[in-house]
Amino acid sequence: MEIISEEEKMSPAELRDFLAEKALLIRRDIIKMITVAGSGHPGGSLSAADIITALYFKVLRHNPQAPKWPLRDRFVLSKGHAAPVLYAALAEAGYFERRELWSLRSLGSRFQGHPDMLKLPGIEISTGSLGQGLAIANGMALAAKIDNLDSTVYTLIGDGESQEGEIWEAALFAAHHRLDNLVAITDFNNLQIDGRVSDIKNVCPIDSKWSAFGWHVICVDGHNLLDIVSALESARAVSGKPVMLEATTIKGKGVSFMEDMVGWHGKAPTKEEMKSALKELGVDEWE
Amino acid sequence: MIWDCDKATRNGYRDALLELGREQGNVVVLDCDLSKSTGSHLFGQEYPGRFFNCGIAEQSMMGTAAGLAASGKVCYTGSFAVFATGRAYEQIRNTIAYCNLNVNICPTHAGITVGPDGGSHQSIADISLMRALPNMKVVVPADYIEAKAAVKAAYSIDGPVYIRLGRPLVPKIYSEDYEFQLGKARILREGGDVVIIAVGVMVAEALKAAEILARDSINAQVINPITIKPLDDEVILVAAAKTGLVITAEEHSIIGGLGSAVSELLSERLPTKVVRIGVRDKFGTSGSPAELMKYYGLTAADIVMKIKDLL
Ligand SMILES: Cc1ncc(C[n+]2csc(CCOP(=O)(O)OP(=O)(O)O)c2C)c(N)n1
Numbered sequence: 051m052e053i054i055s056e057e058e059k060m061s062p063a064e065l066r067d068f069l070a071e072k073a074l075l076i077r078r079d080i081i082k083m084i085t086v087a088g089s090g091h092p093g094g095s096l097s098a099a100d101i102i103t104a105l106y107f108k109v110l111r112h113n114p115q116a117p118k119w120p121l122r123d124r125f126v127l128s129k130g131h132a133a134p135v136l137y138a139a140l141a142e143a144g145y146f147e148r149r150e151l152w153s154l155r156s157l158g159s160r161f162q163g164h165p166d167m168l169k170l171p172g173i174e175i176s177t178g179s180l181g182q183g184l185a186i187a188n189g190m191a192l193a194a195k196i197d198n199l200d201s202t203v204y205t206l207i208g209d210g211e212s213q214e215g216e217i218w219e220a221a222l223f224a225a226h227h228r229l230d231n232l233v234a235i236t237d238f239n240n241l242q243i244d245g246r247v248s249d250i251k252n253v254c255p256i257d258s259k260w261s262a263f264g265w266h267v268i269c270v271d272g273h274n275l276l277d278i279v280s281a282l283e284s285a286r287a288v289s290g291k292p293v294m295l296e297a298t299t300i301k302g303k304g305v306s307f308m309e310d311m312v313g314w315h316g317k318a319p320t321k322e323e324m325k326s327a328l329k330e331l332g333v334d335e336w337e
Numbered sequence: 338m339i340w341d342c343d344k345a346t347r348n349g350y351r352d353a354l355l356e357l358g359r360e361q362g363n364v365v366v367l368d369c370d371l372s373k374s375t376g377s378h379l380f381g382q383e384y385p386g387r388f389f390n391c392g393i394a395e396q397s398m399m400g401t402a403a404g405l406a407a408s409g410k411v412c413y414t415g416s417f418a419v420f421a422t423g424r425a426y427e428q429i430r431n432t433i434a435y436c437n438l439n440v441n442i443c444p445t446h447a448g449i450t451v452g453p454d455g456g457s458h459q460s461i462a463d464i465s466l467m468r469a470l471p472n473m474k475v476v477v478p479a480d481y482i483e484a485k486a487a488v489k490a491a492y493s494i495d496g497p498v499y500i501r502l503g504r505p506l507v508p509k510i511y512s513e514d515y516e517f518q519l520g521k522a523r524i525l526r527e528g529g530d531v532v533i534i535a536v537g538v539m540v541a542e543a544l545k546a547a548e549i550l551a552r553d554s555i556n557a558q559v560i561n562p563i564t565i566k567p568l569d570d571e572v573i574l575v576a577a578a579k580t581g582l583v584i585t586a587e588e589h590s591i592i593g594g595l596g597s598a599v600s601e602l603l604s605e606r607l608p609t610k611v612v613r614i615g616v617r618d619k620f621g622t623s624g625s626p627a628e629l630m631k632y633y634g635l636t637a638a639d640i641v642m643k644i645k646d647l648l
């Protein structure tokens with residue numbers, strides 16, 4: 051059941067345009083979902099939109115028609131509050147009907163405030179409590195090794211989230227067990243809820259911390275789609291070590307009035323704000 | 338009775354801290370990147386030398402609080418209830434409670450009224466976890482006034498206190514002259530047919546239920562024990578003896594919380610029928626707080642229905 055995608059045959063310029071279009075659709079859906087829900091986390095969803103796009107529309111081996119395909123790669127959204135970006139990507143990839151997205155956070159919806167694996171296909175594990183995703187990804191990478199599968203496990207961590215001790219316990223484990231089928235990505239936007247990560251509790255220098263923990267570190271511009279793709283591809287080629295992709299990002303990326311603003315971590319746009327956000331994202335209205 | 342919702346219990350924490358900062362030089366406040374939600378950022382602005390944002394690191398926050406308390410400070414720690422009691426449970430158990438340190442654990446966003454964030458963020462077992470720890474006191478305020486009074490009183494209570502605070506605006510139950518006393522229940526309404534023992538947001542629901550029942554000549558007594566541990570045994574025993582039917586109501590799992598505490602007391606000292614209203618061994622889910630109160634059967638109408646079925 052190997053999936054040979056159209057993207058394989060694209061030129062770099064074509065791939066860039068293809069991915070840019072996907073990222074734009076995802077950003078629009080994030081804004082719409084959160085506005086309709088009346089609550090949610092736009093900042094951290096938008097900052098991860100390009101990383102998630104590169105994963106789901108180029109790098110990840112997956113099959114929306116068979117979400118439990120045993121040979122699939124795995125993705126763990128450790129920063130579970132960015133659920134909208136994942137939901138939008140899964141809808142665009144064809145896991146479910148896009149119109150279902152507008153039920154986000156409402157009673158009875160499969161689209162919980164934070165991803166719920168028991169409710170929604172395509173969600174590998176329920177998250178929302180920060181700090182736990184890397185250890186979970188370790189377990190999945192370990193299982194793939196035990197079963198001799200060549201699946202790669204990816205996980206996305208927040209920079210604020212990296213203040214959790216469990217992240218560093220898991221960092222030791224992955225290096226110790228040479229989990230070279232594990233790729234962690236840090237969404238480095240230098241914002242958390244109460245302010246700048248560097249002001250609240252500094253985690254820098256982050257790259258030398260991870261290399262000191264025995265990881266192969268790659269730094270990348272988290273909004274350059276082709277760079278993210280090639281970084282993820284070179285990550286897969288690393289052997290003997292887990293890989294950390296340090297992705298420099300802008301929280302709220304793509305909507306000027308949300309960009310690098312701490313106040314847009316967990317606040318829904320008003321109808322008016324949605325309109326101007328959508329305009330910046332290339333559409334006049336809800337289409 | 339008027340049921341205007343003006344303030345949340347979490348606002349009581351915020352305002353009590355400001356007063357404590359002024360009155361007590363040894364109060365130190367810690368938070369875990371949620372200071373704007375818990376309100377402790379205002380304490381931080383007033384008393385920057387006695388406020389520390391630990392980042393997203395609940396376990397080491399509790400350890401740091403323990404160290405501060407072991408060095409003569411009185412610590413207040415903020416976060417969401419699910420993370421404070423869950424992630425940092427063992428730090429609370431083996432350092433704060435085991436050493437009987439003056440750390441007052443006052444997380445907000447307890448229970449299902451967190452709303453749309455969903456099950457991962459809705460603590461339904463925190464009372465249960467904290468109640469089982471020796472030395473720990475467990476307080477569940479019903480309104481802003483009670484919350485503020487409890488947070489202030491915790492300063493002079495020996496050892497750790499767990500104060501469970503909520504996110505939503507709730508009706509005012511008490512008047513400004515309210516005085517908090519650990520282990521002292523309040524009888525909020527007299528009645529001889531049934532007693533409703535309620536804490537937190539369920540106190541208002543219990544009072545509403547009692548009003549509705551009165552129209553059908555069913556007289557319900559309403560008691561707010563305020564502290565689940567220590568529990569006001571005497572008031573509950575007298576009420577159970579008088580009415581012969583006890584309803585407990587809490588925004589928490591029916592396993593291990595108020596319902597369990599009351600059942601434990603009565604089964605040993607005065608076997609009486611106890612019916613527990615609460616979350617029935619389920620996780621939370623996304624929805625508005627009002628929808629979820631209905632979904633989990635926690636409204637005044639649910640209490641009324643249950644009592645009519647039983648009588
Ligand atoms: C264990 C835990 N503590 C606290 C929270 C509350 N919380 C949700 S998001 C967030 C800030 C996350 O910041 P960061 O990891 O940098 O994410 P991003 O900037 O990408 O949104 C916090 C503290 C949580 N979800 N889990």
Ligand SMILES: [Mg+2]
Pocket residue numbers: 208209210237238239240241242247
């Ligand atoms: Mg961040």
